[in-house]
Amino acid sequence: MFKNYLKIAWRNLLKNKGYTFINVGGLALGMAVTLIIGLWIQDELTYNKYYKNKDRIAQVFQSQTFNGETGTGPAIPRPLEKALRDGYGDNFKHLIMCSWTNNHYLKYGDKSISRPGNYMQQEGPELFGLNIVKGEKDGLREINSIMLSQSTADALFGSEDPIGKTVTVSNEHKLNVSAVYSDIPVNNSFNDTDFIIPWEKYLAVNEWIKNAEDQWGNNSFQMLVQLADNTTIEQVTDRIKNVKKDLNEDTAQYNPQIFLFPMKDWYLRSSFENGKQVGGRIKYVWLFGIIGAFVLLLACINFMNLSTARSEKRGKEVGIRKSIGSQRGQLIYQFLSESFIVVLFAFVVAILLVLLSINGFNELSRKEISFPWSNGLFWGVSFIFIVFTALLAGSYPALYLSSFRPVDVLKGTFKTGKYAGLPRKILVVVQFTVSVAFIIGTVIVMQQINYAKNRPVGYDKEGLIQVPTFSQDFVGKYDLMRAEFIGSGAVVEMSMSSSPTTSIWSNRGGFIWEGKPEGFQEDLAWTEVSPEYAKSLNLKIVEGRDFSREFASDSLGVLINETAKKYLGMENPIGQLIRDDSEENPDPPLKIIGVVQDMITQSPYEPVKQGVYVYDRHDNASYYNMRLNPNQSATQNITTIENVFKEHFPDIPFEYDFIDGEYGEKFASEERIGTLSGVFTALAILISCLGLFGLTSFVAEQRKKEIGVRKVLGATIFNVWNMLSKDFLKLVVISCFIAVPIAYFVMNGWLQEYPYRVILKWWIFALAMLGAMFVTIATVSFQAIKAAKANPVKSLRTE
Template identity: 35%
Template sequence: MLKNYLTIAVRNIFRNKLFSFVNILGLAFGMCSALVIFLWVNDEIQVDKFHTNINRLYRVMENQHYSDGRLFTFASTPGPMAPYIKEKYPEIEKASRLTWEVNNLFRFDDKSFYEPGRYADPDFIEMFSIPFNAGNSSTALNGKNSIVISKSMAEKYFGDEDVIGKILLMNTKTPFTVTGVFADMPKNSSLQFQYLLPFQYFFDENKSWLDQWGNNNIRTYLMLRTDATINNFSAKLKNEVKLHNEQSNVELFIQPFGDAYLYGDFENGVQAGGRIEYVRIFFIVAVFVLIIACINFMNLSTAQATKRAKEVGLRKVIGAIPHQLFRQFMGESFLTVIIAACLAVLFLIVLLPFFNEITGKALGLNLLDLRIVMIFVAIVFFTAFLAGSYPAFFISEFKPVQVLKGQLKSGNRASVFRRALVTIQFSLSIILIISTAVVFRQMQFMQNRDIGFDRNNVFYAWLDGDVANNLETVRNRLLSLPGIDGVTAASQLPIDIGNSTSNLSWEGKDPEANILFSVLAVDQDFIQTMKMEMIEGRPFDRNLVTDTANYIVNQKAAEKLGFKDEVAGKDLTLWDRKGKIIGVVKDFNFGSLHNPIEPLILRVPRNDFFCLLIRAKQNETEAAIRSAEGIWKEYAPGYPFKYSFLNQDWEEFYKAEGQRGKVFNTLAILSIFISCLGLFGLSAFSAERRTKELGIRKVLGASVPGLVQLMNKEFITLVILSAIIGCPLGWYLMSMWLENYAYHVEVGLITLIVAASVCLTIAVITVSYHSLRVASTNPAKSLRYE
């Protein structure tokens, strides 16, 4: 019996080549897209899950309360906290501080490279699963001048030699002894580094600001004991900072480290999403595309059902029951899905490298991975059941008396169902097109937005060697060289300011006021070099020595300070340094466009600069870079001249979102293609079914354009209905998505019209092919049809 069913299924596939091809191709593309997205989703969900102690690892977070009603959540914590609370609380088994990623220059013999790494406490290696290839993991970071390096870094500097005990020179002056080699961090680790240095070294070098409970600057990670009660411990830890700093507005809480990657966004102290939102979105979109492919199968299978009517009738007459017929046709659907699945795997093998390039992932179809196998099997069964269940049920319910008497009609119910499916299909496609258009426009908006200063033609370099000690000389020499239009120094990049404080006082300040201000240290030429606009007062003046004690604020800060008249000339004290506000600079974006512009204070310190920003003259960037490199070789001879462009860094901030946008584009195009495949098959069936009717109409005088219009009318009506449904839904969903950005485009009526027009145009072209072919056929041939 099984062999008989299989033989019939294969014959049916070859007998209806066009419809089988459309079904299999549509399912293959749908399954391929779903599989690649589910692989991406699986990879995102598995980030950091490889750590053995993942269920006991936590990061310490801060909720900072301010008098203007705002509450900020940060992962930064005080420098002295980790060792202190480890001793204080028995619930903590291990604790480690960890810095942000730092790029240091390392040299061994004639090999010299910048490497990304971090400073960490010795417990860090024991807390996290970092397999060692050489050295003792429990003691590797005990020495102040120890360094633990990755396997790839070891090979880069030492080849196949035994590296334990080797000396690496950091930043041309400080020797570090290699005490361990660890396996390269997996791609699915949120913490990436090529080396670890002892946190004690970093602490001693920066003790002046790091040894204070009032400063929040590094990350703190904890590994709790297995018997620890999380809620009780959190309650005890909550006010720890206030115990050491009475003026503190900080409340501590802990977040499971396993949640940190996906659930990183907080609003008003409450977890409010993060990357998990994109995981959910892409999962839903992948299901959409798969459903669109399944709809094709259901439509074409039910449309072709009348060709199997006599077979079903005869089987029922000789004793077959609906349940047996249902299994037969489900088996045929499953066979089609299996063929499509094999084709989908081939597509995936070809497309996966391109997908990895777009997303920055390293996904692979590892069939030895049980999770990946389960994902693949789940897709196959979901597709087979969804695509095949209704056609199998529909066909198995044919009445044998009607079939054998030739009284079977296609049925209004089946026709209505097909129309509903086509409408759903194109509604989903229109939603994806709207999403793609809005994401693209938002990405363009962010990259091209006027952020309050001119970031074009500006490159920067971090102050290495003796450049910082000779900053004034370097600046003057650079300004005299070809290609250079302006030079300025700052403590941070103007597009990524991370320092903030509430330690300010000013004239008329409410004693209860506690407001957070961002702070940026700049030299006197910063405003002019970055081409910022002054709203009030003046920029810093190099000829006025008093300006080293003065301040410039942005519009948002002026508003928070609450001055009702002129701001310039008012007294302001920052960190016990009293000065005057000499001007108000126009608000500029110095962080993500997801967030509104925050209040900002600009100050001129004596020696708190870390980067040099150089503006090149128009079309003379290469000359400016050569000039800067020549100066660098004089003042930092042991350092390669490493520079970056400010505009490229701004675009890099939104690289991940741009990658997601490209995936959206691909899925939208694919959904339209799959929908049109189904429409192509349905229009072919409709044209075949109405061949004789069109021949008669043509004999009676109907024109070819009129017949094409008649054939197209039904499908065009369905696409228009899809637009009526899809456009409002697309507008609503994308309006919600845009709320994640403080500065964004609007969805707009034009976007909706374009999305609907694209779908309608493609549908008309798809359907018109069959309509025109049949309408142009000689009426004599049409009337002899069947």
């Protein structure tokens, strides 16, 4: 019996090839989008799956309050380690001090490479559960050891056995390779850790870190922990939250709250607002999950619409089958079988579409997603998905078709009823409501991105590059290198700075100045720069003057930005002093000599932070900033700069970044989300149009005799087009008026997350409505005009 049902179903599908193409194509497209989104969501939700103990791993965070505003982050003071070990050690299986991940130069023989890595305490590799490929599991036991990732070992040693070999780090320290570990996969935290050096080495070679042992105000470190088996993150957080405030009076004024931030939240729920966790990337998981569900719903709506619309065509078949004894249940089973075949075929096509598009999707989303061929859970979920979709898409047509009375159908007196088309109309409204809402949402996302992109950055980022100087080899050579680079003709100006142009690496407080309000708790972005910093960036001086080498006193001078002027409450800042408030070994007072225009150094969606630019007296910055010669090509300039660089630093790999590219990376995440949303929106509209096209063709076929009569009586092509189009256009207009308030409410809420945001304009909604109407008219017109131009003689001939 089932075999017979399959034959009948297959023949019906082949008999109506256009209908089958639209049905299968629309459904396959919807399924493909849903599968792609599902794989993306799975990748997001399984972030950090590499770490076996991820549910027990956490990072120590702290919240501090400055003038009523609470900031939260992973930076902690070094004395906290001793406090937690001595007072709360039983709560932790592992407690690891760790540096920030930074690039260092690694050299072996004649080969020199730059790789990111960390200084870490001895138990770090065990906490992460690193897979040791070669060497010792306890690879950080010796102070002069280094552990390398597999890819880094291959890059340095090729086919040689790296164990026991000596690697020179930053042209300063010679370390012996003690172990090689498998690269941490991309979708995991610390995946860019290509080497690990003992924490003891970090202390031994950096005087300031040794001095930080008792400095509770120096938040320059991070700490990772693995909980003991007999406790929870919430319990330990409750025990340690006031440890810093209790042990140090100087920082107690900022109400520091220590807590454990679990690894499971590092990626998806990493946003904090005024000390409270408020989400993060999880909002994109929800967004794309909703998009996937709606796209699949649109495809199912198409199937239901076209199936019910064609019910009259199969009315006589149902009547004959019932008259010769078929039960209603058998008919339902047959029609559901047809639905299952369509869905199964569509699923196969969807998989092919996914395989064809997954590389492009990975490139667009910066993922490394692969199709889960060997995942039994995926195939089990897919089977349930197919059955559910078949039931969802085929249940109404099956129940509707099987309810026809055979005597009415065979006598020709069957009527579909006054409201028979109402479900189809409702489904069309739902389809275009979703599509219009998607259009509005995508336009607003892209507008917000462009709004932030067009925000004045405060400096000229075109033709500006930065070169990292992460080695003692650069110390004391700035003046020489500046003269060399400018003398080469490739650089017109150069400076150095302790932070990259597009970031803030240091924040400081503890200052006093004239007029400082009682109890004011300052938090200043702190950047040490050479005198040419403003010139090299084309940074405008709005008050006072720039640094000058002609004035020896400028070594204790300071520039502030416009935001800092307001923040410090200084109407006339030039000449005012900023003094160190510490009682022991205070730094000399700094004199404000100029105010520079605000420049965006953090998120372009956030207000500019109050910044201080201090004369670098130690010639020990982290970056060279170079303004390229505009009269030569960038390629020629870079080649010349590299040649000069290699003359002076032959053992250090030459690296550089264009500042405009670094700044553009700040929009990368939102741009990817916007682009993906745009692609999915276009596919949703395409699916809706496919359904509308099929429905229009059916209506035109259903009313072909009426159209023939009208044409004989003198109706024009426009009259027929208007008759067939206006009903669909009405439905789309209704959809627009439903979609607009929904889209406004959702997108207005989304924009509230950005202090610097676009204002919603009426034309965005009007444009989306007009676009939907245009697409509808274009889709319907093809079939309507085709029907209007048909020869009425053919349509009026009867059997």
